Amino acid sequence: MNYAVSLARQMPEFKTPEDVSQLIRHKFIADEFKPELLTSIVDVLANPTGCLVLLASKSLEDASLPIHEKWYKFNYSLEKFTETRLNELKTASVPDNGKKLDLPPPNNLIAKSFDILPEDPSMSARPQLVQQWDGIADLWYKKDDKFKKPKGIVGCKLYTADLGFGTSADATVFTTVWNRMLTEMLREFTYMADCAKLTFNSSTLRDNIDLQWTGFNDSLPNFVGETL
């Protein structure tokens, strides 16, 4: 329903039949490349004279916020950038911290094939136990022949009692922090994946660590491999 509402909201902007034919498409595809238009936008964004900065924090002292907003009833301050500050921003420099400020690198996780795999009732009727490693791991596979999407899901559950996993409050705190660190450590990589419509999620459950990947059949194996 949200999708129908968002399209209806945009329709007044798409007045002619030619416009309406682009209603769905324009969000995903830039049919025209207009470098001069992009340059004109950069010129606006790079100019601090045309920028309004809003800094919000509860820690700002009332005494430093001399103006009172009568309708919303809050205090604020306004301060013009000085000439010196404007010049600093026009030629902004930042200390090198090892992280480059540059264009994103090429994304090698983008799927190239969107073919639907041929139907195979022997694999899609019910989950198949494909392989077992004695006492260590089971590998299950269930093919989907119903939804006809070029996509798959890979799930991996690690059952462990290491470091008291799942047995104490301390261990739960530890694994929760560990999981957040893992997510942060993989942030740049999973963002690239997200741009290629691949997702990775890890969660710590009661007695297992649950890893899940979703995405296109074509790019998923590489994605799972690179994550691990």
Add this chain to the structure above:
Amino acid sequence: MNLVLYGNHSLEKMEQWATSLFAGVENKNVVVPDLSKPCMPFDSTNLGQIAKFQPVKDKDTIELYWVLPHMQAEYKAGPLSYFSHLIGHEGENSLLSYLKKEDYAMDLSAGGSSELDCMSDFSVTVTLTKKGLANYEKVIDAVFKYI
């Protein structure tokens, strides 16, 4: 009135529903006001400055906001999408990664929108850490450096 029907029924069936269910909506021939005359909500007197305020939520943020000419008619070129993608990027070489390395930011978003048929805007919003709040001028530097 604009109507969207979205479903997995046949087009004939949905057209039939659209007609039978919505034909009764009266056309009042309302003249929609023309708001397309360029109108800039901010000018040089109130841009090029910083406003500081206490929010209701206990969350430290900094937002950089620019006013642009109306971009909606350029939807085939999607110019603002380039900037929301690049400035809002969170992978290698991104502004967010730089700010995180400095312990200044928790998250960052960037995007534009078009308003009232007459103007567009673009903003970059960074959720600050305590260190980022103390060094907010350096956060502004980094945004301009990236641009």
